[in-house]
Amino acid sequence: MTPADLSRTVLRVVRRAVEQGELRGDVPERIVVERPRPGGRGDYATNAALQLARPAGRPPHEVARLLADGLVREPGIAGVEITGPGFLNLTLEDDQSVVREIRAAGLRYGHAADPTGQVFQLHFRRELRAAVWCDALRRILRAQGALVRTTCEERVPEAWAPLGLHIDAYGTPPAPGLPFTAPVPAPEQTVELGPDATRWALLHPAAHDRPRLTADEHLVQIETNPLFRVRYAHARTHALTRNAADLGCTAEPGPVPAESGKPLQAALAEYPRILAQAAEHGAPDRLARHLAVVADALLDFQYDVLPQGDEKPGAAHRARLALAEAAGTVLAGGLSLLGISAPEHL
Structure with missing residues (x-):
């Protein structure tokens, strides 16, 4: 059971409780399910009871008990424990539904099943990290079913060719591109580490962190790499x-x-x-x-x-x-x- 499946399961239990008059209030559009924080229990946790308590006019712990009674009867859920003011901690049965899904989808696991109809334009300046960042983002957006066009303000150096960058056009686009956080530029504009290590060095740090393109950090085969x-x-x-x-x-x-x-x-x-x-x-x-x-x-x-x-x-x-x-x-x-x-x- 994936987190998305589990979120839908919790939402289904909430909807049933509302329809049967056990819980007052509107059914939320979305229930957040996430991994427990340090010290938490179970496989996943949700604050759904706290979210629903005020509209229902009931204490969060009471709402949590109501939801827990419904959740333990759902297939795939082995147990539910209430902690703190009303957090629901969910333990899943040990099944292999995720493995089966991955085996069926192959490398497309996690990709959108169909095109979404969304169209994005990514425009970046002539800078190494921005180019690699936008190229990776183009691939990810396409995997999520979007159509993507990439443009750069001017032609990139031939030395960047091993990186396999896909650029549809050069110059200033006629329409604004997709807003995204431009990453901190790379200190070097070279591909001396090779395409794989260079791309990783530029993509692994967060956008606000300055990347390091050093051989001792990205080419050495050690656990810290x-x-x-x-x-x-x-x-x-x-x-x-x-x-x-x-x-x-x-x-x-x-x-x-x-x-x-x-x-x-x-x-x-x-x-x-x-x-x-x-x-x-x-x-x-x-x-x-x-x-x-x-x-x-x-x-x-x-x-x-x-x-x-x-x-x-x-x-x-x-x-x-x-x-x-x-x-x-x-x-x-x-x-x-x-x-x-x-x-x-x-």
Whole structure:
């Protein structure tokens, strides 16, 4: 169950309570469901009861108990706990609906199913980071179903060609472009790190942070290098598939009886929301940082995937392998939207 699915589930329970006269007030258009904050419980949390308490004329804790009674009867929800003044903490059943969705969608997981009809024009100045930022944003907006046109005030240097920038026209556009936060310029206007490391160095920091294009930070294969972790995690998913094939084990979605798999499942479920936010806020850095979250969760989980010692492959191993392969798909798809390659060997 993805956060969007869970939000719709909470909204359905609220609507039912209003229709049955158990709760007074209008049904909100949207219910926010998010990961618990530090110290929180469960897989997800929502402040829906606090949001509804005032219109209902009832204490938040009382509204929370009412919603909790309805939520525990919903498929996919294993438990609901009320904390604080009325926060609902939701624990999901250990299912593989997200993995199945990723396997069905492939690299298009998190993309819009159909064109939205939205048309955007991205205009940027002749500056390296602005060019890469707009190119990544173009890819993300297109993934969300929009049509996008990119323009630059003047022609970019030939030296930037390896970055694979897509520019539809040069000069001043006749109409205003999509408003987005112009990122802090790069200190160097070179691609000496290579296209992948250069793009990552310019896209991973937030727009207000000054990027660093240094070899010791982006080319060295060490744990402190997030690009290395992301690409290494992707390569590890392919290694797990190869090693599993040697054991006669193939991936098959199912329950994952490993506590270390929960953070990875949650990160994969969050991916569509992160893509939508990156498009809405003109912030490809959000996608880059979430890929690091997925990678770190996969690297923690990898040791639980295959049999150890004389252990024979079973249903649990096939389910874990399916989860790991889903992570590889998300990492490859996310890197592609950033214009960065995802090698199978590293």
